Amino acid sequence: MSASFERLIDGVIDALQSHVVPNSSDDFVRGQVFSAIYALNGLKLAADWKAEPLLEQVRLQDDTFATVKRLADGMVHPEIPPTPRIRGDVSDAAAIEALRDDGDRRLGQLLLWASGEGVRAGNRDAAAAIERLLRRAICDQLKIELATTPKSMLQQIAGGERDGGAAQG
Template structure:
């Protein structure tokens, strides 16, 4: 998404929040304006055609896979993919999304393994460290996901101020 497109959407949202919402005494109209703000925030986030957030998630997964590989030496574990799984240049968003989704599945399998009986019996300290590493990676991925997801419309309306309605 270009910076000018983002500024345009932000300008429209700001104008609605600054001039329309405060000057509207009709609850129905205010609700419609908040709906428009919500839709614009969603458009602003969805219009980011760059695969940056997906690449960031894949890189976090790759770091987690490398960490598990290092901690699980000599342990019988589920398959761990070779890393890095994709080059940052010339990356297609659909391909990156598929890699991210597959990485989520593999991380889940590794987490089930690390928290299970087999890994805990083989090396309890390594299993605990792997489980901690995987949980941290999953949390970091969720932070990226939440940063690119618009706030709920109810959260924006309930806030009542300009900051709460911004995405």
């Protein structure tokens, strides 16, 4: 997305928030304006959709996979993919998203394994460290996801927030 398109959307949102909302005493109209602001924020995020947030999630997953492999040395565990899973300049968001989703599935399998009773009987300290690592990585990945998700319309209305953009991570 070009900077001018982003400025255009931001300008429309600002005009609605600065001039229309404060000067409207009709709750229905105010609700419609907030709906339009919400839709514009969603449009801005969708138009700005780039592969970078997905690549960041895949890189985070790859770092986690490498660390789990090191910590689980000698333990029988679910398959860990070779890393890095993306080499070179990849910009196909759909392909990266599929890779990210596969990584999510594998992280979930590893978390179930690490938190299971069977693995804990073998090496409790390593399993606990792996479980903590996986839970932290999943939380970090959610922060990336939330940063590219528009705030809820009700949150904007209730909080009277003027930025209305992506949720803060």
